[in-house]
Amino acid sequence: QVQLVESGGGLVQTGGSLRLSCAASGRIFSTWVFAWFRQAPGKEREFVATISWSGGGTAYADSVKGRFTLSTDNPKNTVYLQMNSLRPEDTAVYYCAASVSHYTFGSPDTKMYEVWGQGTQVTVSS
Numbered sequence: 001q002v003q004l005v006e007s008g009g010g011l012v013q014t015g016g017s018l019r020l021s022c023a024a025s026g027r028i029f030s031t032w033v034f035a036w037f038r039q040a041p042g043k044e045r046e047f048v049a050t051i052s053w054s055g056g057g058t059a060y061a062d063s064v065k066g067r068f069t070l071s072t073d074n075p076k077n078t079v080y081l082q083m084n085s086l087r088p089e090d091t092a093v094y095y096c097a098a099s100v101s102h103y104t105f106g107s108p109d110t111k112m113y114e115v116w117g118q119g120t121q122v123t124v125s126s
Contacts, residue, residue, distance in 0.1 A: 002026035002115050004096045009120030012086055016124070020081040022096030022117060030054035031102045034079045035113060036070070038092035038122075045095065047108035051079060059106040064090075086124045093119040 008020040022034065035050040049060045051070040058070045069082040079096065097113035104112045 002028065002098065004098060004115055004117035006094065006096045006117040006120040009094060009122045011123045011125065013125050014087060016086050017082070017084045018086065018122060020083065020094055020096075020120060020122070022079040022081075024077040024079075024098065026077075028053055028074075028077055028098075029100070031100060033099045033102055033104045034070075034072075035097045035099075035104075035107075036081050037095045037097060037110065038090075039095070039119075040092040043092075045110055048094070049081065050104075050106055052102060052105055057105065061108075083122070086122075088124050088126045091122060091124050093121050095119045 003025045005023045008018060012018055030053060032053040033050060036048040037045045038048050039045040047061055048064055049068055049070050051058045067085045071080045096117040098115040099113045
């Protein structure tokens with residue numbers, strides 16, 4: 001069974017950058033879709049961005065478009081989320097998620113993703 005492990009979170013000042021990594025153990029098939037969600041205290045988990053494992057198509061939430069960039073390193077089974085121009089409102093626990101179906105691409109519904117990581121904290125100070 002595939003497991004996801006996130007890393008790269010931390011404390012950064014407004015305007016700073018962080019790169020999150022999501023390492024997947026096990027075999028990833030071409031139909032898989034990966035996504036990042038985030039959850040701030042007292043709020044629901046929200047969709048951030050998604051990428052298809054084959055082809056590399058991406059989609060982003062409006063709140064992060066132009067600031068965050070997804071990429072993959074297929075030989076390393078790793079997905080990266082480059083976060084630039086960070087704002088205090090980006091503060092949250094960031095979760096990596098995966099779905100076995102390419103039909104999930106772009107879905108903001110957490111129930112569509114079968115595999116989740118444990119999350120990594122991102123804190124942006126003002």
